[in-house]
Amino acid sequence: MNVSRPAVHPVEAPPMTEAAVHGPRVRMKDIQGMPGTKGGLFLRLSQFIFSIISVSVMATTNDFRSATAFCYLVLAVGLQSLWSLSLAFVDMYALLVKRSLQNYIAIRLFTIGDGITSTLTFAAASASAGITVLIDNDLDKCSVNHCTKFETATAMAFISWFAMSPSFLLNFWSLASH
Numbered sequence: 001m002n003v004s005r006p007a008v009h010p011v012e013a014p015p016m017t018e019a020a021v022h023g024p025r026v027r028m029k030d031i032q033g034m035p036g037t038k039g040g041l042f043l044r045l046s047q048f049i050f051s052i053i054s055v056s057v058m059a060t061t062n063d064f065r066s067a068t069a070f071c072y073l074v075l076a077v078g079l080q081s082l083w084s085l086s087l088a089f090v091d092m093y094a095l096l097v098k099r100s101l102q103n104y105i106a107i108r109l110f111t112i113g114d115g116i117t118s119t120l121t122f123a124a125a126s127a128s129a130g131i132t133v134l135i136d137n138d139l140d141k142c143s144v145n146h147c148t149k150f151e152t153a154t155a156m157a158f159i160s161w162f163a164m165s166p167s168f169l170l171n172f173w174s175l176a177s178h
Helices: 018-022 038-059 068-096 104-138 147-177
Strands: none
Touching: 038 068, 038 147, 068 104, 068 147, 104 147
């Protein structure tokens, strides 16, 4: 019986690529706090809760319209609450369908939105804090104004901004590492 036998021919090894020399490129791990993670969802929900508390407390006073800084605080924190709630829904969807949100376009959108809303919230909280100190310490008119409510709303806005900062920084870091 005549059976053909396979012939082995020497083959040159392909040149070493950069991946073979330095190891394969690994994608950045999803760090808790980034979009699409449980930590990111927690940050978004805490931003939303504190901003809603700030808006609610400020809206329960009848004279918050007397100072432009308080109106600006209601506007900025209201915008932040809408932004945080919408991204919380996106995070919930990503967690439910087990999708990663590490898309360059999405990260860029999240970073720009977080940067704008956090800047607006910080500026509004700082301006409201200045007006509250003016009313309380300099003018001594807390007896006729709602200083406690103004201070509470301002503090909640600052806490909401503190919850927004890690989201922005992690998104910015992810955007820079792409």
